[in-house]
Amino acid sequence: MLGDPGKASFIVRSVDAAKSLSRFGFVAPAGVVFDTPPTAASGEIYSNPSPGSPHGYHAILAFERQSTAYEVKLLDESGGLVHRWPVFAGDVAAASLVTPHGFVILPDGSLIANSGMGGTGGFLVKFDRCGNELWRRDEPFHHLMSFDDDGFLWTWRGADSAYSPVQEIVRIDPETGETASSISLNKEIFGDPVDQLAFLGMPMAGPENGGDSEADIFHPNDVEVLSAEMAPYFPMFEMGDILISLRNLNMIAVIDRRTHKIKWSAQGPWRRQHDPDFMTTGEISLFNNNFVAHGERIVDRELSSVLAVNPGTGRVRTVLGPKKLRFYSKEMGAHRWISDNLLEVVAPFEGRVLIYDLKRKKKVFAFNNRLDDTASAHVAMADWLPEGFFNRPPSAFFQCPAGAVASL
Amino acid sequence: MRGAQGFAARQKTGRLILTGQGEKKTDHAKAVFGATIWMLVFAILIGFSASSPYMRAVADFYAEQIPFFKKDWRSVTGLKPTEHLEDLRPDLEKPIKPDLDRMQPGVTLLSGLIDGKLGLRLVDENGAVIHDWPLDFFDIDVDGKIYHYQALIHGTYLYPNGDALVNLDQKGIYRIDACGRIKWISEARTHHSIDVDENGAIWAPEIAHGYLEQRLYRHAYNLDLIVKIDPETGKTLDRIDLTKAFLDSENEGLAVWENPDYSDLLHVNDVEVLSGADAPAFPMFSAGDILVSSRLRNALFVIDGKTKLIKWSRVGPMQFQHDPDFERDGTISIFDNRGAELATAENNWLGDRGGSRILSIRPGEYAFKTLYSSTKAHPFYSPRRGKHQRLANGDILIAETDSGRAFEITPGGDIVWQYVNKFNDREVGWITGALRYPASYADFPKSCPATSE
Numbered sequence: 030m031l032g033d034p035g036k037a038s039f040i041v042r043s044v045d046a047a048k049s050l051s052r053f054g055f056v057a058p059a060g061v062v063f064d065t066p067p068t069a070a071s072g073e074i075y076s077n078p079s080p081g082s083p084h085g086y087h088a089i090l091a092f093e094r095q096s097t098a099y100e101v102k103l104l105d106e107s108g109g110l111v112h113r114w115p116v117f118a119g120d121v122a123a124a125s126l127v128t129p130h131g132f133v134i135l136p137d138g139s140l141i142a143n144s145g146m147g148g149t150g151g152f153l154v155k156f157d158r159c160g161n162e163l164w165r166r167d168e169p170f171h172h173l174m175s176f177d178d179d180g181f182l183w184t185w186r187g188a189d190s191a192y193s194p195v196q197e198i199v200r201i202d203p204e205t206g207e208t209a210s211s212i213s214l215n216k217e218i219f220g221d222p223v224d225q226l227a228f229l230g231m232p233m234a235g236p237e238n239g240g241d242s243e244a245d246i247f248h249p250n251d252v253e254v255l256s257a258e259m260a261p262y263f264p265m266f267e268m269g270d271i272l273i274s275l276r277n278l279n280m281i282a283v284i285d286r287r288t289h290k291i292k293w294s295a296q297g298p299w300r301r302q303h304d305p306d307f308m309t310t311g312e313i314s315l316f317n318n319n320f321v322a323h324g325e326r327i328v329d330r331e332l333s334s335v336l337a338v339n340p341g342t343g344r345v346r347t348v349l350g351p352k353k354l355r356f357y358s359k360e361m362g363a364h365r366w367i368s369d370n371l372l373e374v375v376a377p378f379e380g381r382v383l384i385y386d387l388k389r390k391k392k393v394f395a396f397n398n399r400l401d402d403t404a405s406a407h408v409a410m411a412d413w414l415p416e417g418f419f420n421r422p423p424s425a426f427f428q429c430p431a432g433a434v435a436s437l
Numbered sequence: 438m439r440g441a442q443g444f445a446a447r448q449k450t451g452r453l454i455l456t457g458q459g460e461k462k463t464d465h466a467k468a469v470f471g472a473t474i475w476m477l478v479f480a481i482l483i484g485f486s487a488s489s490p491y492m493r494a495v496a497d498f499y500a501e502q503i504p505f506f507k508k509d510w511r512s513v514t515g516l517k518p519t520e521h522l523e524d525l526r527p528d529l530e531k532p533i534k535p536d537l538d539r540m541q542p543g544v545t546l547l548s549g550l551i552d553g554k555l556g557l558r559l560v561d562e563n564g565a566v567i568h569d570w571p572l573d574f575f576d577i578d579v580d581g582k583i584y585h586y587q588a589l590i591h592g593t594y595l596y597p598n599g600d601a602l603v604n605l606d607q608k609g610i611y612r613i614d615a616c617g618r619i620k621w622i623s624e625a626r627t628h629h630s631i632d633v634d635e636n637g638a639i640w641a642p643e644i645a646h647g648y649l650e651q652r653l654y655r656h657a658y659n660l661d662l663i664v665k666i667d668p669e670t671g672k673t674l675d676r677i678d679l680t681k682a683f684l685d686s687e688n689e690g691l692a693v694w695e696n697p698d699y700s701d702l703l704h705v706n707d708v709e710v711l712s713g714a715d716a717p718a719f720p721m722f723s724a725g726d727i728l729v730s731s732r733l734r735n736a737l738f739v740i741d742g743k744t745k746l747i748k749w750s751r752v753g754p755m756q757f758q759h760d761p762d763f764e765r766d767g768t769i770s771i772f773d774n775r776g777a778e779l780a781t782a783e784n785n786w787l788g789d790r791g792g793s794r795i796l797s798i799r800p801g802e803y804a805f806k807t808l809y810s811s812t813k814a815h816p817f818y819s820p821r822r823g824k825h826q827r828l829a830n831g832d833i834l835i836a837e838t839d840s841g842r843a844f845e846i847t848p849g850g851d852i853v854w855q856y857v858n859k860f861n862d863r864e865v866g867w868i869t870g871a872l873r874y875p876a877s878y879a880d881f882p883k884s885c886p887a888t889s890e
Contacts, residue, residue, distance in 0.1 A: 224775070224790055227756035230694070230734040246695050265803065279690035282754075293803050296736075296752045297690025342801045410764065 053231035053400050055097045065405040066379045067357050075395035076107030079386045083368055086414035090132050091398045099129045101140060111423050114140050114160055129409050131174040138418045139202060145171030145191035154228040155206060159429035164206035173304055181209055185249045192245040198252050217289040229278060251304050258313045259307045265293060265340055274305050281305045291341045302361040312337040314348055320359040332357045335364050354385050367413050380405030388412055396436040469803045472512060472514050509512050518586040521550035522860055523839055526786050526817055529857045535562055536853035540845055541828035544879045548593045555588055557601055559879060563854050565881050570601060572617030579608045592631030593870045599881030602632050607644055616885035621671035625664040630707040639666040640703040650680050653693055660799030661705040677745055686746035703731035712765050718767035721749060721800050730761050737761050749800055760824040770827055771796045776820030787811060792818035795825055795833055809833060809846050834873050841865025
């Protein structure tokens with residue numbers, strides 16, 4: 030999570046606020062601004078697409094200096110601004126300054142986002158293409174979200190907060206926001222049968238086993254369902270099986286959709302990972318934050334990477350590491366396969382979104398959320414939307430009624 | 438070489454003190470006195486507990502010890518080794534006749550609480566005693582030992598000449614001869630298993646205290662080492678630092694998680710070196726690679742014998758497992774304790790997870806097989822400790838430690854040999870190890886000098 034303003038003393042916060050106002054012209058919320066990495070491109074946008082690359086849009090959830098709030102930008106391939114969703118208005122904006130995290134965009138231009146982080150209590154909210162709120166649930170939904178083949182949204186929900194040791198996976202109807210079904214991590218996945226606890230590697234811990242009832246022992250940060258398109262690449266699994274990530278156990282696992290038993294799991298060598306995804310190679314790739322749980326960045330090699338593990342053999346390989354592209358984010362982070370060769374990574378605490386061509390071994394796109402020559406602002410999440418994703422061309426699609434908050 | 442029997446007076450040898458049987462009464466009196474002092478201290482602490490958070494924490498610590506004292510006060514006071522005793526399970530009351538046609542021929546080395554002593558026994562195929570090593574490891578006093586029965590044997594190993602290795606938990610490996618005379622004590626404070634590699638070197642986990650490696654934790658922690666020991670002298674030949682192995686192989690994710698037990702980060706309870714003969718069955722590994730078991734992490738991992746990097750790991754489905762072994766068919770077999778609850782009549786002697794099991798996994802595959810688990814007639818459960826040995830005829834010899842039983846099962850699950858270590862009509866003593874050896878291993882001379890007892 031980003032820095033908790035409540036933890037800093039009033040004097041420290043006041044000094045930071047004055048510095049921020051003097052340097053950037055606004056008061057930056059705690060944890061939103063940091064040094065630009067030396068390897069970052071000089072401008073805000075770098076675009077050098079490889080010939081034959083698929084066409085599409087970049088959707089980026091980032092802190093915006095003009096509004097001093099988070100918004101989702103839609104950029105074209107060259108980085109030109111197509112649209113923005115200044116979706117975090119009103120009290121949601123206040124919450125967004127703590128940490129917005131997951132978002133998904135729908136073909137009709139609507140957007141669903143969550144922010145269960147930083148002790149805000151959390152919410153899940155849907156806006157239409159013009160930023161009008163369609164539905165909202167004030168509950169601790171958190172982290173990355175994804176759609177299944179039936180168009181339902183999957184996300185995590187903590188009992189009391191995003192950091193609760195009691196968690197459930199929730200399948201939500203995006204039309205209404207209502208919960209269609211849920212799976213308890215504690216009772217159904219790890220509690221029945223209790224043998225499943227063995228996969229945690231910490232069998233005696235946990236609130237239902239006499240452990241710390243407050244500890245963030247799991248920290249779930251992603252849930253994704255194996256689609257019909259990807260299922261043939263994974264003979265061990267079936268369509269509908271559920272891939273989850275538990276950051277604080279350095280663990281990813283695949284859950285049987287019907288029995289809720291663990292079909293497969295692995296812990297490490299990744300550290301504090303995010304965003305595991307099924308790959309067409311039959312592997313599962315993930316954003317390896319490579320962050321020491323209780324420490325700080327100490328040695329230079331502690332850079333983030335994208336790793337891939339074969340669930341059949343357990344073999345792990347580095348897909349994109351510091352030798353090819355240097356990036357680091359101690360927390361948050363994501364990656365997305367645009368094609369078999371194009372890999373997008375989000376480094377939130379560098380304020381960067383990068384796309385790397387693995388075949389040509391070069392960076393082809395970068396978004397740097399620059400504030401000035403040496404400082405950048407936070408990028409919470411990004412996605413890449415293929416050409417034809419939207420129902421209508423965005424240029425016409427996003428014409429909102431006069432006065433609508435999302436109008437350009 | 439030091440004699441263990443008939444010491445008329447204490448003989449201090451470094452950190453070791455050997456005491457003869459005749460001194461036990463003195464030890465009991467000392468233990469009773471010590472326990473009384475502890476109780477007084479405890480009462481005083483309770484009195485102070487309301488006055489300061491620190492004292493409350495101290496009092497809480499001692500309060501947590503109450504269940505231990507309640508169960509094992511007789512052990513602490515030297516009256517009875519209750520820590521090594523369990524209730525006799527009803528199914529073990531009736532002996533099982535050995536099936537001499539089907540069992541793996543040979544002699545069996547047993548270790549544990551045997552006839553009230555902590556030591557070794559060699560039995561034949563009918564369970565008859567061939568030899569008891571005349572050394573009671575309860576008599577061995579070492580630094581940090583508070584009461585007489587505070588000792589535990591884990592790993593053992595038998596040489597054809599009657600020499601034996603005994604891993605006295607956290608105190609080191611002892612090499613003794615057939616008459617119980619100590620040839621050497623390892624330099625390293627080893628614990629748990631013993632593995633003797635194809636070149637004769639001895640491998641075991643060793644306790645290590647007080648790491649402060651911030652790339653793992655910002656808190657001091659204890660993480661075991663792995664030691665290689667000279668079989669002739671007990672001196673340390675090599676030492677593998679697991680913290681370094683995790684860091685160098687960039688595999689810290691296996692050792693880092695929330696709310697660890699800093700006093701015992703992984704609880705390593707077994708190491709085993711892959712032999713040249715078995716290596717071809719493991720395409721992912723090479724001869725000399727080292728298999729390590731972490732009980733607290735439900736994890737196995739393999740360390741490259743040359744680079745000392747971690748090259749494979751797995752967490753679950755085993756839980757609190759012991760004694761993983763490389764097998765000649767390319768699998769790893771495991772004593773999967775599944776130990777959470779203690780065995781009681783109320784849970785049919787199976788704890789809360791259906792009892793223990795022997796698992797088989799194949800590195801490079803995620804599926805696993807259960808080779809043996811409880812049957813209705815024969816519960817199988819040891820919540821802690823336990824060992825197993827795949828035998829040449831395909832059977833498995835199992836030391837079901839906390840049930841006081843060693844038994845051999847066929848691939849079909851039939852029990853063809855069983856030894857129940859009765860302490861009395863109602864209780865059994867722990868059997869911490871059972872190893873089958875060729876009958877020729879019983880050929881060593883067994884006559885020992887007369888003792889002063």
